[in-house]
Amino acid sequence: MTGIPEDDVLADEFAVPEGVRPVVDRVLTFIEGEVLPYEEEHAEHVGGPLEYLDEDGRMTPEARALRDEIQERAGEAGIYALHMPEEVGGGGLSPLEHFYVQEAVFRHGTGFGSSLARAVMAWTEGPSPALLHLDEGQRGEWLDPLIDGTESACICITEPNAGSDVTAIETEAKKDGDEWVIDGHKRYITNAVYADTAQVLARTDRADGTEGMAMFLVDTENPGYEVGRMNENIMMDGITADVHLEDCRVGDDQMVGGIGDGLPLALSWVNWRRACRPGMCVGMGRYLLDRMLSYAKERETFGEPIGSNQAIQWPIADTATEIHAVRNMATTMLAEYEGMADLADLRQPEAARRRLSMLKYYPEDRLFDWSDRAIQVLGGYGLMRAGGVERVFRVARNLRIPAGTTEVQKRTIARTLGLE
Known part of the structure; x- marks a missing residue:
């Protein structure tokens, strides 16, 4: 159910500027031509929480596969990462231009669990401007798959004792030869269950306070990365969970920026x-x-x-x-x-x-x-x-x-x- 009337009485009042109108039209055409028919075809896995969540509150494999399929199709169509610069493969839209795309997508409803429309556009699981601080050597492995929608990410900041006060994080990264060893516990991590890459904020042993914080990229296949209990929440998203990092070893080339940039x-x-x-x-x-x-x-x-x-x-x-x-x-x-x-x-x-x-x-x-x-x-x-x-x-x-x-x-x- 999109809820969009055929006789939209406010269409003229909510006009989209000519410069960004073609992009918005491309996205809407994709939703109407690709997403909605696909959604209808697989309605048994898309409706309410009883359809898309399993008994543990986790998104079912079938529902997740549908979202992944739409995300990859959007990547192939060049509309998934419209907010990222063109030089890294994105659409090059400014925050203002991207506003109109988001408005159009979310007018089809929430897109959380119950609809596949949101999978057309990168959200917390997609590439963020923070990753523009990766060097050229890192981008091919960590950024490109996020831009084209073939992989997804999560960002591990919040902890049991560190919510609004990010400076209170306890997760540590200690140097051991040419590796960093990360140990800690993260909570309320969106897409932790399905991410291919985790962006982990940790304290290092190289400086005090925020000057010692660093951001690390962790392959979620790393044996030191483990998804903990599901965080069943008000959105019933089926993708939010705890993350445990124990003896999680990463190389220097998996740090974004430098120490102090975390x-x-x-x-x-x-x-x-x-x-x-x-x-x-x-x-x-x-x-x-x-x-x-x-x-x-x-x-x-x-x-x-x-x-x-x-x-x-x-x-x-x-x-x-x-x-x-x-x-x-x-x-x-x-x-x-x-x-x-x-x-x-x-x-x-x-x-x-x-x-x-x-x-x-x-x-x-x-x-x-x-x-x-x-x-x-x-x-x-x-x-x-x-x-x-x-x-x-x-x-x-x-x-x-x-x-x-x-x-x-x-x-x-x-x-x-x-x-x-």
């Missing part, structure tokens, strides 16, 4: 996710608005469509207005950000960090409101999986935690405004 590299990855939030939120917001409008016009009570009642009209009007506001805020701020910094930069100016924090927390909070309203408008049907909106509600609630909580974003905003 924390900035981790934050570079986080900043990429923050810059992607508004496109996701506006896209899902438009999906919710479509569902509300459709239901309000079709559902009747007491002989009239429920959309004739102000109690139904007002939450829809509020949502339409706020989607406009968030979309305009996002496109303005992303354009401003591009004049200040690049997502691959390991050091971000205060004004750039402030905008990234605003772009993360505010759209997420609004998406949560929109999804709550959508459930209320749809009533009992909104609580059902078939309604298509309860899933967005779960995703919206989740988004306010990863890549920096709402509270962390507000603290950053306050501090960059001089409030120490």
Whole structure:
């Protein structure tokens, strides 16, 4: 169920700039021509959690194979890594241009577990701007397979005792001859179950504090890498788990950048996710608005469509207005950000960090409101999986935690405004 009406009354108001329109059209054509028919063909593995999760809360092999297939097809079509520079095989889109692609993809719903549309576009499992700090010799082995969608990754930052405070990580990397030996425990790692490459943040024995942190690339076939218990979460994604690193040996050529670059590299990855939030939120917001409008016009009570009642009209009007506001805020701020910094930069100016924090927390909070309203408008049907909106509600609630909580974003905003 895409929820996209044939008579889109707001199409002109949510126009895509001419410069990026051909790319958005290519992505939508791919979704409509390749993904949706494939999804329908394999519907028994794609629907609700009972279809795509096994008894351990893990995505079934069949469901995962479907996602991998779409990801690889998107890679072959040249649309999977549109956010990465052309010189490394990506599409060369700026964060602002990529906003419109994400908006289009997520308008087809959440794409988490229940839909294959999200597999068209690199998310946390894909190549990030942080990996642009790999040297030429490393890129062929570690970056190229992520760009073309034939492999996937996970990033191992969070630990049982280190969440928002990344500086509190305990995972250690000790030098042993020409190798590094990594030992530690990571938690809430998205795609840990299926990743081919793990990007692991660790403390080294070469310096104190953040100056001693480094980012290592670990082949998940490494005997020192082990997926732990599943982290069954509100999104029911089936791919998040603990990671155990024990006597995990890697070479010097598996370090990204140098010692002391670990924390900035981790934050570079986080900043990429923050810059992607508004496109996701506006896209899902438009999906919710479509569902509300459709239901309000079709559902009747007491002989009239429920959309004739102000109690139904007002939450829809509020949502339409706020989607406009968030979309305009996002496109303005992303354009401003591009004049200040690049997502691959390991050091971000205060004004750039402030905008990234605003772009993360505010759209997420609004998406949560929109999804709550959508459930209320749809009533009992909104609580059902078939309604298509309860899933967005779960995703919206989740988004306010990863890549920096709402509270962390507000603290950053306050501090960059001089409030120490």
